[in-house]
Amino acid sequence: MxxxxxxxxxxxxxxxxxxxxxxxxxxxxxxxxxxxxxxxxxxxxxxxxxxxxxxxxxxxxxxxxxxxxxxxxxxxxxxxxxxxxxxxxxxxxxxxxxxxxxxxxxxxxxxxxxxxxxxxxxxxxxxxxCFAHQLQLTLVTVSKKHVQVGELVLLISNILNVLGASFKRVDNFRESQKMYLRMAVDMGELETGIGLNQELGLVKDGDTHWGSHYKSFGNFISSFDSIVDVLDTLVVNATTLEERASASGFLISCQTFEIIFLLHLMTDVLGITNDFNVSLQKKEQDIPNVMILV
Incomplete structure (x- = not known):
């Protein structure tokens, strides 16, 4: 071996x-x-x-x-x-x-x-x-018809693209995550143990992946402080004026009340169908119980 x-x-x-x-x-x-x-x-x-x-x-x-x-x-x-x-x-x-x-x-x-x-x-x-896939696609498509939700999806996608554009930015994001994690553990806000407090990645949403929007929004909320830190750094240290202006715009937009409210709202809404889809895909599921879940 x-x-x-x-x-x-x-x-x-x-x-x-x-x-x-x-x-x-x-x-x-x-x-x-x-x-x-x-x-x-x-x-x-x-x-x-x-x-x-x-x-x-x-x-x-x-x-x-x-x-x-x-x-x-x-x-x-x-x-x-x-x-x-x-x-x-x-x-x-x-x-x-x-x-x-x-x-x-x-x-x-x-x-x-x-x-x-x-x-x-x-x-x-x-x-x-896949019916679970269809359900998620329908929900996301209908939600995007609401202008504010469409703007939210576009904003999150653009921010994640900026953060993942270079290895240095990804490393800064991970280091910031570790720092906030250590602070939370030292203050007793998080429990420690096997499988807990796993590193969260920059999950991008994709219309052909039924759970990606839910995971993307959830990780964005959980890593919000680290995302803001990296954007702050880019505003100061970005190599071009265009990159600094873009990072500054994203930084301002993602901290508005409307965006934060919609981010939590969509996470709650998509979370309902996510739990439903996960339940539908269990091997021990039977038709009568599925009808109750629907």
């Missing part, structure tokens, strides 16, 4: 055996395709491929079968990756009976989305947009 090469070999062997058992469990039967793509820390595009199927005992199972590198985020690259991976595991598109993707247009597009290309290969591969 002291050899990195040996560790990789062991992990690869485990993966091969696990995927082999999954494929045997599917037994050339029907399955649902679950796909999502994102960039890794090196900026390379990768796509995770999972399957949902009914095993021999009648239980619905979900299994991860691979993470593949794709050329870009285009639909053709995504389909090409899927077409290459499935035959490698003795699976075919003709056995696909469902598709589950996020709400991005390259996934859900009616004319040239991934779901449309897959359905051209298998007419029974029906796509069902």
């Amino acid at each position: 002291t050899s990195h090469d040996m560790q990789k070999d062991i992990m690869t062997t485990c993966k091969i055996e696990i995927v082999k058992d999954i494929i045997e469990d599917i037994n050339n039967d029907y399955f649902v395709l679950l796909v999502d793509e994102s960039r890794d820390v090196s900026g390379k595009e990768k796509m995770a491929i999972c399957l949902r199927y009914v095993d021999k005992k009648g239980f619905v199972m979900e299994a991860f079968i691979g993470l593949v590198r794709i050329k870009d985020t285009s639909v053709l690259s995504q389909k090409e990756a899927i077409v290459d991976v499935l035959p490698h595991h003795s699976l075919t598109l003709s056995n696909v009976r469902g598709q589950c993707y996020n709400g991005a247009c390259n996934m859900q597009g009616e004319l040239s989305g991934l779901k449309t290309l897959i359905r051209q290969e298998s007419r029974s591969a029906h796509s069902v947009h």
Whole structure:
């Protein structure tokens, strides 16, 4: 275990055996395709491929079968990756009976989305947009139609972009967080223990990620003092007049009563649907209880 090469070999062997058992469990039967793509820390595009199927005992199972590198985020690259991976595991598109993707247009597009290309290969591969995802997207879209809420979302997004624009700013943000955390612990305002007081990152919201707005607003509130500190520093030390003016404008805007009020209001509203969505996705959930939750 002291050899990195040996560790990789062991992990690869485990993966091969696990995927082999999954494929045997599917037994050339029907399955649902679950796909999502994102960039890794090196900026390379990768796509995770999972399957949902009914095993021999009648239980619905979900299994991860691979993470593949794709050329870009285009639909053709995504389909090409899927077409290459499935035959490698003795699976075919003709056995696909469902598709589950996020709400991005390259996934859900009616004319040239991934779901449309897959359905051209298998007419029974029906796509069902995650209902929890739809609920969150609807709530965010309706909220943004209110001008003040739209301004809030734009302001938070711009501030996070400014703070994350350089490693130095991110380091300043983290150091400020540590300072306020130590002060809170010394004053007895926070409990200490395993898993408590985890470092909060600069979470950016994204319309295709159903919980991102809630997490982004919540982290912004929790890290508000550190965000103000970094903006203060930029007003004084930014290299260009444009950067100083931008930081000064953000600093003034984020400390107004209206912005603070809307930030807490939207966190409370999105928190309700967030708890609801988390409950809906529990494996032990049943239909009668879901109706009560709705």
